[in-house]
Amino acid sequence: MADSEALPSLAGDPVAVEALLRAVFGVVVDEAIQKGTSASQKCHYSIQKGAAFLGLGTDSVRVVKADERGKMVPEDLERQIGMAEAEGAVPFLVSATSGTTVLGAFDPLEAIADVCQRHGLWLHVDAAWGGSVLLSQTHRHLLDGIQRADSVAWNPHKLLAAGLQCSALLLQDTSNLLKRCHGSQASYLFQQDKFYDVALDTGDKVVQCGRRVDCLKLWLMWKAQGDQGLERRIDQAFALARYLVEEIKKREGLELVMEPEFVNVCFWFVPPSLRGKQDSPDYHERLSKVAPMLKERMVKEGSMMIGYQPHGTRGNFFRVVVANPALTCADMDFLLNELERLGQDL
């Protein structure tokens, strides 16, 4: 049976929640609430959180199966929609992911968009992590179909390395949906008798009131780097991730979780004492304790920081996310050498 991809994706930021809000308030929430809401979606924790905040309840979120690479299975999506409808629920939103948190998986958007189209569902794409790949001519095919999404969440503060936070919500809608959903007509803050077109004011369209002008960071960066400069960042990240993968394959004691399709490189460090012991009954239990121990050592040493996590039935493994444009092959070498040094006595 395929993984139930309940977790992957970086979204998290209010943007993903906002998109859900948008969909909810903009589309069929009344109907849904009356009949018992059921949003069919490849679930992510920010989506469930959004459902909780909205008063829909986390039970209204259905988890769609993912394949062994973490990609949503469109056939299961169709099946879940059918099941929900049979139970009298009214599905209204599908949340697909472009670039999941752990494995960096891209959902098959064309097939998912077909399902949404057939059932009249709002398609949200959580491209918080992977959305920046659109800037690369070489790799943008990973997002084929995203042009059919009703809403897209994108975090330039992730792969593009804009300063935290810089989150965009992109909508197909041209009917001023944000204003219609969020507008509170607080005339003491959003004066209507200004000398310019107040449609340009964003204050009354968003969740927050006081907020930073985060888009300026993106605009300045884009102006400074240009399309090609940003594209180079993406392509370089892919190339460095590939370099790291090949180095991992060359070394003893390092084992890839899978061949990555993105810049998430997931692998186990198998310490000397566990090498060749794959068949021991306690192998996996012991292996899953290695990453936390190494993490403690690297933090105390102050030499580097690499994330780790369990994933489905897989025990703790390291996840190196190659995104910082200042990284070089030498950094990748250092990382692996340091892991070996820190773990040589384990």
Added chain:
Amino acid sequence: MADSEALPSLAGDPVAVEALLRAVFGVVVDEAIQKGTSASQKCHYSIQKGAAFLGLGTDSVRVVKADERGKMVPEDLERQIGMAEAEGAVPFLVSATSGTTVLGAFDPLEAIADVCQRHGLWLHVDAAWGGSVLLSQTHRHLLDGIQRADSVAWNPHKLLAAGLQCSALLLQDTSNLLKRCHGSQASYLFQQDKFYDVALDTGDKVVQCGRRVDCLKLWLMWKAQGDQGLERRIDQAFALARYLVEEIKKREGLELVMEPEFVNVCFWFVPPSLRGKQDSPDYHERLSKVAPMLKERMVKEGSMMIGYQPHGTRGNFFRVVVANPALTCADMDFLLNELERLGQDL
């Protein structure tokens, strides 16, 4: 009849909404939803927005009367609670304000806390704007009673001039309520097998996932300025506001909306053509067009920026908020001179 203070307060930031969420998830939401929710509160647009997001609906927010200075009338609060209960609703939250947006009013917290105590209601204080006054020994009496609040929202990015955004939510609760409300146990992001006490991790307690370490700004500023340095900022702001008020009183063509109790100085600029015409039938209509016109002129001139707004039955007036610690009396003089210069032909 007293103003219906539907508007004042700066909260706006997600913090106010968070506080509502806290209250809702932590206290009586199930009951409330079943019986038809009714939150009795002095209403502010972020509170209504929060009610909308939660799926409670804006109708569940009741607006409590405020007196002519914009302060909540505790007797009306008590009356509204009674009316709500009589209708079968279950009030659960009162949102008071310390420092409203426009008038800078401080609600009588002791009396409101008494009402909340009698009825077992969660008391939230939106001190986004006025909370920093607690740092001043001279002026902190404005917040008497805030120690009885269940939750307080405070924006150091406002009166303390920390960089946007810096928002705090303070709770009486010591039972890890945030974690219980927001915890999503996303083990791929919030590892539990760390070498330090994971109770210190805030990631799983908040609304967002990826977020800036905004508290660092407050911490650094506090370290640099000390209690006394911050107190001086507050006291200086009050003193400068007082200077501005006295200057306004001295000049022809400037009319205070009321004596401020905080650093919001609200006044009309009455242009030469309207002076002495208070009895003309179109006086108020013409006066309310003056502020937008002057705002346009100052923006195009690039000389200054002063907010204006209508408020209740009062037409557009200027609101100078004296908060920037770099301001001096000379700036106040400039401001008034510039207003007179820009408006001399009106």
